[in-house]
Amino acid sequence: MDPVRGVDLAFWYILGISVLLLIAITVVMIYFVIRYRRSKHPEPADIRDNLNLEVVWTVLPTLIALTMFWVGWKSYIGLRDVPEDALEIEVAGQMYSWIFLYPNEKETEGELVVPLGKAVKLNIESWDVLHSFYIPSYRIKVDAVPGMPTYAWFMADKVGEYDIFCTEYCGIEHAYMLAKLKIVPEQEYLTWLETEE
Amino acid sequence: MEQVKSFYETPSPAGLTGIKAWLLTHDHKRLALMYLWAVFFWLVLAVFLGMALRLELMFIGETIMGPEVYNSFFTLHGVIMIFLFVIPAIPAIFGNFFLPIQIGADDVFFPRLNLFSWYLYMIGGLVAVISLFTGDGFADTGWTFYVPFSVSTETNVSLTVTAAFILGMSSLLTGLNFVTTIHRMRGKGMGWLQIPLFTWSLYATAWVQILATPVISITLVLVVIERFLNIGLFDPARGGDPLLYQHLFWMYSHPAVYIMILPAMGIISEIIPVFSRKAIFGYKGIIISSMAIAVAGSLVWAHHMYTSGMSDVSVFVFSLLTFLVAIPTAVKVFSWISTMYKGSILMTPPLLMALIFIYLFSVGGLTGLVLGAAGTDIHVHDTTFVVAHFHFVMFGGTGFAFFAGLHYWWPKMFGLMYNFKRAYISAVLAAIGFIFHYIPMFILGLQGMPRRYFDYLPQFETGNFLAGFGGILMVAGILLMFINLWVSFRVRETATADPWGGTTLEWSVPSPPPLHNFVNEPEVLEYPYDFSGVLARAAKDKG
Numbered sequence: 001m002d003p004v005r006g007v008d009l010a011f012w013y014i015l016g017i018s019v020l021l022l023i024a025i026t027v028v029m030i031y032f033v034i035r036y037r038r039s040k041h042p043e044p045a046d047i048r049d050n051l052n053l054e055v056v057w058t059v060l061p062t063l064i065a066l067t068m069f070w071v072g073w074k075s076y077i078g079l080r081d082v083p084e085d086a087l088e089i090e091v092a093g094q095m096y097s098w099i100f101l102y103p104n105e106k107e108t109e110g111e112l113v114v115p116l117g118k119a120v121k122l123n124i125e126s127w128d129v130l131h132s133f134y135i136p137s138y139r140i141k142v143d144a145v146p147g148m149p150t151y152a153w154f155m156a157d158k159v160g161e162y163d164i165f166c167t168e169y170c171g172i173e174h175a176y177m178l179a180k181l182k183i184v185p186e187q188e189y190l191t192w193l194e195t196e197e
Numbered sequence: 198m199e200q201v202k203s204f205y206e207t208p209s210p211a212g213l214t215g216i217k218a219w220l221l222t223h224d225h226k227r228l229a230l231m232y233l234w235a236v237f238f239w240l241v242l243a244v245f246l247g248m249a250l251r252l253e254l255m256f257i258g259e260t261i262m263g264p265e266v267y268n269s270f271f272t273l274h275g276v277i278m279i280f281l282f283v284i285p286a287i288p289a290i291f292g293n294f295f296l297p298i299q300i301g302a303d304d305v306f307f308p309r310l311n312l313f314s315w316y317l318y319m320i321g322g323l324v325a326v327i328s329l330f331t332g333d334g335f336a337d338t339g340w341t342f343y344v345p346f347s348v349s350t351e352t353n354v355s356l357t358v359t360a361a362f363i364l365g366m367s368s369l370l371t372g373l374n375f376v377t378t379i380h381r382m383r384g385k386g387m388g389w390l391q392i393p394l395f396t397w398s399l400y401a402t403a404w405v406q407i408l409a410t411p412v413i414s415i416t417l418v419l420v421v422i423e424r425f426l427n428i429g430l431f432d433p434a435r436g437g438d439p440l441l442y443q444h445l446f447w448m449y450s451h452p453a454v455y456i457m458i459l460p461a462m463g464i465i466s467e468i469i470p471v472f473s474r475k476a477i478f479g480y481k482g483i484i485i486s487s488m489a490i491a492v493a494g495s496l497v498w499a500h501h502m503y504t505s506g507m508s509d510v511s512v513f514v515f516s517l518l519t520f521l522v523a524i525p526t527a528v529k530v531f532s533w534i535s536t537m538y539k540g541s542i543l544m545t546p547p548l549l550m551a552l553i554f555i556y557l558f559s560v561g562g563l564t565g566l567v568l569g570a571a572g573t574d575i576h577v578h579d580t581t582f583v584v585a586h587f588h589f590v591m592f593g594g595t596g597f598a599f600f601a602g603l604h605y606w607w608p609k610m611f612g613l614m615y616n617f618k619r620a621y622i623s624a625v626l627a628a629i630g631f632i633f634h635y636i637p638m639f640i641l642g643l644q645g646m647p648r649r650y651f652d653y654l655p656q657f658e659t660g661n662f663l664a665g666f667g668g669i670l671m672v673a674g675i676l677l678m679f680i681n682l683w684v685s686f687r688v689r690e691t692a693t694a695d696p697w698g699g700t701t702l703e704w705s706v707p708s709p710p711p712l713h714n715f716v717n718e719p720e721v722l723e724y725p726y727d728f729s730g731v732l733a734r735a736a737k738d739k740g
Binding site: 006007010011014015018019021022025026028029032033036037038041042043044045046047048049050053054057058061062065066068069071072073074075076077078079080128129130132134136137139140141142143145146147148150163165166167168169170171172173174175176178 | 264265268337338339343344345346349350433434439440473474475476477478479480481482503504505506509512513516517520521523524527528530531534535537538539540541542543544552555556559560563564566567569570571572573574575576578579580643644645647648649650651652653654724726728729732
């Protein structure tokens with residue numbers, strides 16, 4: 001499955017159940033407060049516990065939580081399993097820009113250009129402090145760590161321009177450590193790759 | 198009840214007068230109040246810092262401050278809120294005041310150590326203030342002090358870290374004092390299953406304080422050593438490992454989240470039964486879940502690090518453990534709600550605040566599931582989604598539980614009652630402002646806006662504007678709440694010993710309590726939330 005779709009389904013699954021639970025908790029709470037207000041219900045019952053009920057509300061949430069864990073983990077695997085034919089690009093973070101190095105040694109700053117229809121693997125590193133490479137549209141994020149290479153990948157499936165952010169606080173211009181991802185048709189990419197800037 | 202002198206009129210040690218009777222006191226109640234005023238000061242300061250940050254973010258570009266100030270402000274906001282408000286507030290104020298009374302003791306086991314902890318707290322705060330005005334300014338690292346940035350930045354990180362170290366000591370010693378007190382000083386008839394749930398929650402918390410705090414202390418010392426001696430523990434340029442720092446940092450700071458929330462859960466577990474006039478549902482279940490949270494919560498720290506570059510196996514293990522820690526939390530929420538079933542519920546300001554707590558805390562807890570799941574966390578990690586999530590837990594949760602506790606125990610601590618109407622208005626205003634403040638941040642985070650950003654792209658402007666607007670309402674609500682409490686000192690409407698009809702021992706002593714807490718030998722109930730006595734008294738009063 002397409003990794004973006006996998007992550008989005010996990011979001012819908014977890015958030016959906018959460019919203020239902022929240023509504024249930026809130027409605028029951030408000031209902032009890034009104035239904036059992038002292039002016040209408042002066043004599044409280046003396047109920048101290050109920051083992052069966054407690055077992056049920058321990059076991060059921062455990063099962064639900066485990067399915068959430070599994071859905072989340074599956075979607076994570078989608079972000080980690082890189083297709084073998086992926087185009088590899090080296091990425092370096094530095095205060096305060098992103099540098100991209102292509103297979104033919106071409107280097108750009110603040111602009112990542114990739115061909116449509118290709119899987120792209122980004123090998124990420126930092127030249128100074130911690131940064132974090134984030135493309136919201138492709139749901140990928142990984143820290144750039146000095147001396148420890150990390151990676152992320154995405155399927156360039158739609159022509160367009162996408163935002164790239166730094167999400168690990170890195171100093172005074174952290175908020176301006178931005179870049180653009182441009183997905184272009186393959187022919188355009190090849191021409192771009194060969195032009196000197 | 199016979200007329201007895203309150204602890205305000207009886208200094209301890211005897212003979213001290215004036216300010217000395219406070220600054221050298223061994224009385225746990227006076228110390229609790231000294232913490233109260235200091236905590237108030239820091240809370241108000243940090244609220245205004247936070248408000249300044251949100252005002253800056255209401256519009257694109259620089260509006261009221263530049264990026265240097267902004268970065269120092271969010272660091273300062275975090276450090277103050279975490280180390281000077283959320284961690285100490287409930288244990289140091291309500292814990293100090295009510296833990297000994299709830300177990301039938303006349304003080305904590307180490308009264309002098311208790312005084313020493315207060316001084317450490319004050320010194321820690323003072324060092325934080327000094328680090329603002331000396332060297333090259335306050336740290337701009339965020340409260341997480343991530344290396345290598347915290348090692349390389351020019352700002353005053355060493356002094357700020359020292360402040361956090363001293364505050365950690367204060368918290369650790371308070372925990373030690375509480376554990377010893379609960380083990381050694383319980384009154385006659387007070388077995389483990391007669392202990393009220395607030396004290397139980399402090400017991401679970403205290404163990405986390407004792408076991409986890411040394412880890413952060415050592416880590417912070419290592420950061421200072423790294424800065425001065427360049428020995429290369431964490432700095433990769435010198436062969437160190439920045440991930441090692443993150444592991445050590447979160448090994449404390451995640452359990453610290455439970456130091457912050459467990460006592461808050463304890464307050465809610467007191468308030469709900471009292472105003473429902475009904476036994477807490479599942480007393481043992483709540484105790485077990487407190488201890489389970491303390492244990493399991495210590496094993497999930499690396500869920501802050503899914504994007505850090507650690508191995509996928511670690512991500513698997515920590516994600517799984519994180520989901521397991523959600524269970525005891527869910528159990529508590531279900532227990533609170535079931536307590537109200539067939540109760541006899543009287544709406545009061547503390548109860549309203551406790552209900553707001555349940556709602557806001559549930560939102561915080563449930564959005565935590567998205568962050569615990571590996572794939573979804575990758576997208577929202579280090580975005581404003583996380584900021585909204587932990588503010589729902591720490592502020593909507595611990596903050597509102599603190600407000601609820603303040604209104605619940607105010608008559609006991611001061612012997613004075615406050616105005617109910619203003620208390621309701623302030624709580625509702627703060628809650629509505631809160632929701633407007635943080636819900637937009639969830640949406641911004643899902644859209645991909647990173648946190649700790651001084652400025653942002655145009656697509657994020659509407660959300661940030663709304664958040665700032667909600668923030669103004671929220672701050673207005675909180676200020677009104679504090680003013681209302683302050684006014685009670687002027688109006689002086691006296692409170693009775695037991696204005697709510699509680700079953701725990703603090704309601705059997707005068708308001709405010711005498712120096713040694715109990716006038717007569719306390720009568721310990723076989724089951725601590727048995728309301729038959731309260732109901733009988735209420736029926737008799739009615740005639």
